[in-house]
Amino acid sequence: MIEISGLTKAFASGKGIFDLNLTVREGEVFGYLGPNGAGKSTTIRHLMGYMKPDRGSSRIAGKDCWNQAPAIHSRVGYLPGEIAFMEGIDGLEFLNLMSGMRGMKDNKRRDDLIERFQFDIKTPIRKMSKGMKQKVGIVAAFMHDPDILILDEPTSGLDPLMQRLFIDLILEEKARGKTVLMSSHIFQEVDRTCDRVAILKEGRLMAEKNVADLVLVQRRLFDVVLASEEAAAALSRSGLEVSKCEGVRVRIAVQGDYNLFLRELSQYDVLSLDVHELDLEEIFMHYYDREETL
Ligand SMILES: Nc1ncnc2c1ncn2[C@@H]1O[C@H](COP(=O)(O)OP(=O)(O)OP(=O)(O)O)[C@@H](O)[C@H]1O
Structure with missing residues (x-):
């Protein structure tokens, strides 16, 4: 059309x-x-x-x-x-x-x-x-x-x-x-x-x-609050993609494999868990990093 x-x-x-x-x-x-x-x-x-x-x-x-x-x-x-x-x-x-x-x-x-x-x-x-x-x-x-x-x-x-x-x-x-x-x-x-x-x-x-494909490649950031700073430091060393660790708070980026993230997290005393929604521009910025121009 x-x-x-x-x-x-x-x-x-x-x-x-x-x-x-x-x-x-x-x-x-x-x-x-x-x-x-x-x-x-x-x-x-x-x-x-x-x-x-x-x-x-x-x-x-x-x-x-x-x-x-x-x-x-x-x-x-x-x-x-x-x-x-x-x-x-x-x-x-x-x-x-x-x-x-x-x-x-x-x-x-x-x-x-x-x-x-x-x-x-x-x-x-x-x-x-x-x-x-x-x-x-x-x-x-x-x-x-x-x-x-x-x-x-x-x-x-x-x-x-x-x-x-x-x-x-x-x-x-x-x-x-x-x-x-x-x-x-x-x-x-x-x-x-x-x-x-x-x-x-x-x-x-x-x-x-396709929008459905875009949602699949979407990387999400999780803000996790643990019971102690020691636990937060240990989680930051777990091999997950940690973008920030301050005191008891750890921000973790997850793309695709949520099971690995959940398995790792289940070993800690988690006080709160929030998902930080990326806006479209952030999603695309990550997307640019990984894909060549058409
Ligand atoms: N008539 C014009 N003469 C000269 N430069 C122009 C003209 N129209 C747009 N531009 C320039 O071309 C570029 C693209 O502008 P455009 O308005 O198409 O962007 P946009 O993607 O719609 O952005 P926004 O989200 O800010 O509206 C800008 O750098 C703008 O300054």
């Missing part, structure tokens, strides 16, 4: 995106990840036809994103990373403008979305918080019920409750067969919604993975 081939755009600064190749299949939710400045928004702007590539191309539903942008816009719901709103209008006026441009007759879906994300659409946009503006952007991207959704960090600025509502919305759209490409930094959101992910670093594709 979305095909990026050899896509290259080099800015004068030397940054940009370089020889990207990616395919998002119909009905798939695809996570597009990478540290700040990696080139995620630049890729997405090419998909929307807002930037002309130096080399290569991108296509959505068979149409070239640069030459046939208007045809693509009619099928896509787009949430930009930063939404540029006109001055002096409120949320409802903005949404009316967008629905007018799309020739929408029926506002039921729009009104359902507004109710779901709970915000006062009569607030002037310049007075809205970042999260509120983000909600307006989400409604604008989803209200015409597009087949394809391209979302640039959709939950940025949303509180945890709203992030959950957003995840539910993506899962519903996925069940309805929609194709979604979204950039994100939040592991939970990617883990719960995406089928596959690609990670970008300095404009180059580092990896493309």
Whole structure:
């Protein structure tokens, strides 16, 4: 459904995106990840036809994103990373403008979305918080019920409750067969919604993975508190991968083989055991260390 081939755009600064190749299949939710400045928004702007590539191309539903942008816009719901709103209008006026441009007759879906994300659409946009503006952007991207959704960090600025509502919305759209490409930094959101992910670093594709495989390679850090400093020191010498030992606290990294970790731990008097969740970037940083670029 979305095909990026050899896509290259080099800015004068030397940054940009370089020889990207990616395919998002119909009905798939695809996570597009990478540290700040990696080139995620630049890729997405090419998909929307807002930037002309130096080399290569991108296509959505068979149409070239640069030459046939208007045809693509009619099928896509787009949430930009930063939404540029006109001055002096409120949320409802903005949404009316967008629905007018799309020739929408029926506002039921729009009104359902507004109710779901709970915000006062009569607030002037310049007075809205970042999260509120983000909600307006989400409604604008989803209200015409597009087949394809391209979302640039959709939950940025949303509180945890709203992030959950957003995840539910993506899962519903996925069940309805929609194709979604979204950039994100939040592991939970990617883990719960995406089928596959690609990670970008300095404009180059580092990896493309099924989310299930990514979770398997995930390294976890455990914070263990033992009954004495002697025991903590002994555990640090046990051959497990110890990343920190302070007093009675030991931080141990485990990847894959939990049994060995549990067997070792069972020999001690354990006062507490916490798992330190790695965020997506940390997971990928470890991933980079072990894998060559594609
Ligand atoms: N129009 C432009 N002209 C020059 N440089 C640009 C332009 N757009 C982006 N860049 C640079 O290209 C790099 C990639 O930017 P991009 O916004 O695509 O990153 P990103 O992965 O979306 O990051 P973030 O998570 O911070 O939004 C950055 O170094 C940015 O400064």
